[in-house]
Amino acid sequence: MTTQSISATLPVSTREIQLAARPEGAPSAANFALVTRPIPELADGQILVRNTWMSVDPYMRGRMDDRPSYIAPFQVGAAMEGSAVGEVIASRSARIPVGAQVTHFAGWREHAVLDAELATPVDTTAAAPQHFLGALGTTGLTAYAALTDVAPVRPGDTVFVSAAAGAVGSVAGQLAKALGASRVIGSAGGPAKTALLLEEFGFDTAIDYRAGDLAGQLAAAAPEGIDVYLDSVGGEHLRVAVAAMRPKGRVALVGAISGYNGATGEPGPDLYLAATNEVSLRGMLVSSYFPIFGEYIGKAAAWLADGTLRTRETVYEGLEQAPAAFLGVLSGANTGKMLVRLG
Numbered sequence: 238m239t240t241q242s243i244s245a246t247l248p249v250s251t252r253e254i255q256l257a258a259r260p261e262g263a264p265s266a267a268n269f270a271l272v273t274r275p276i277p278e279l280a281d282g283q284i285l286v287r288n289t290w291m292s293v294d295p296y297m298r299g300r301m302d303d304r305p306s307y308i309a310p311f312q313v314g315a316a317m318e319g320s321a322v323g324e325v326i327a328s329r330s331a332r333i334p335v336g337a338q339v340t341h342f343a344g345w346r347e348h349a350v351l352d353a354e355l356a357t358p359v360d361t362t363a364a365a366p367q368h369f370l371g372a373l374g375t376t377g378l379t380a381y382a383a384l385t386d387v388a389p390v391r392p393g394d395t396v397f398v399s400a401a402a403g404a405v406g407s408v409a410g411q412l413a414k415a416l417g418a419s420r421v422i423g424s425a426g427g428p429a430k431t432a433l434l435l436e437e438f439g440f441d442t443a444i445d446y447r448a449g450d451l452a453g454q455l456a457a458a459a460p461e462g463i464d465v466y467l468d469s470v471g472g473e474h475l476r477v478a479v480a481a482m483r484p485k486g487r488v489a490l491v492g493a494i495s496g497y498n499g500a501t502g503e504p505g506p507d508l509y510l511a512a513t514n515e516v517s518l519r520g521m522l523v524s525s526y527f528p529i530f531g532e533y534i535g536k537a538a539a540w541l542a543d544g545t546l547r548t549r550e551t552v553y554e555g556l557e558q559a560p561a562a563f564l565g566v567l568s569g570a571n572t573g574k575m576l577v578r579l580g
């Protein structure tokens with residue numbers, strides 16, 4: 238069945254951010270272009286969404302390169318994409334009416350025309366829309382999957398989290414505590430962020446990795462070693478953490494942001510040490526956990542409501558600021574989730 242539902246005045250054109258050129262090393266504003274385009278007519282089964290918030294995420298750096306990966310590269314001269322939330326303003330789908338709030342993957346633009354089955358309705362009376370891009374989105378699900386399945390936290394564990402003042406890390410530190418960790422250590426760049434780890438996100442110890450001697454700081458924080466490490470950084474963080482693992486420790490390989498702008502990855506950890514300590518290092522992609530997304534959102538919405546989970550956002554205003562927000566998330570301009578408000 239096809240229904241048509243159109244709100245009073247619909248825009249005929251919209252703006253999007255396209256990949257203008259592939260970066261060599263660190264990206265810059267020159268790699269992006271702001272382009273105005275007509276909005277196509279809706280086909281049967283499609284919806285028109287006015288995006289209100291979009292996410293910028295470190296993994297998007299990999300999509301700017303033209304190389305085989307777990308997700309296709311962005312195309313030069315085409316709109317970029319990523320998670321967004323918005324309001325349906327026209328619908329030719331029986332499943333999603335005008336007025337619904339939905340999440341989808343056609344971010345980096347002010348309006349999106351998409352097949353209704355590619356959109357997920359969300360209940361924005363239960364939580365603010367942008368939370369569905371952060372603690373209630375893939376960010377939160379990543380932290381949850383990492384610490385409950387990939388490198389499960391057991392009561393009494395000592396847990397180390399890198400990029401701890403960021404989106405995944407700030408959720409992970411709080412989850413580790415809720416899962417029974419006796420000591421949760423976070424590393425972040427600079428004194429303002431380390432203060433936030435202690436005061437807002439419930440970490441027991443905060444390490445400023447920019448101050449140097451990461452190994453010494455971690456040894457002081459956990460003289461008897463660590464049981465679980467959530468790695469968002471790779472490189473030196475991973476080497477130092479593996480060297481500090483207790484026997485049968487567990488490492489969730491979530492990201493490796495310290496190497497995202499390099500042509501080759503950073504040098505790895507001492508794997509012989511990992512072998513003889515029976516340490517497991519396990520990679521993960523959040524998409525493998527989409528089957529439990531609904532269940533996770535239910536739990537996390539309750540944690541947000543009762544204060545178990547506290548969040549921070551860094552918000553850039555307007556689509557034209559999206560490239561700056563993205564460059565900022567790569568360089569640490571954010572605390573908590575980096576977001577762009579579109580309207």
Ligand SMILES: NC(=O)c1ccc[n+]([C@@H]2O[C@H](COP(=O)([O-])OP(=O)(O)OC[C@H]3O[C@@H](n4cnc5c(N)ncnc54)[C@H](OP(=O)(O)O)[C@@H]3O)[C@@H](O)[C@H]2O)c1
Pocket residue numbers: 294295296375376379400401402403404405406424425426427430446469470490491492493494495496521522523524566567568569570571572573574575
């Ligand atoms: N596997 C998956 O499915 C999956 C899903 C989501 C995210 N991830 C990964 O998880 C990590 C965190 O993602 P997020 O979205 O939550 O981003 P985020 O942590 O909110 O932002 C990235 C943070 O990385 C830190 N950083 C940048 N360069 C660094 C370096 N050289 N050394 C140490 N820290 C550095 C910055 O904080 P400081 O100021 O503290 O340096 C920055 O704020 C990323 O590696 C991302 O790719 C993986």
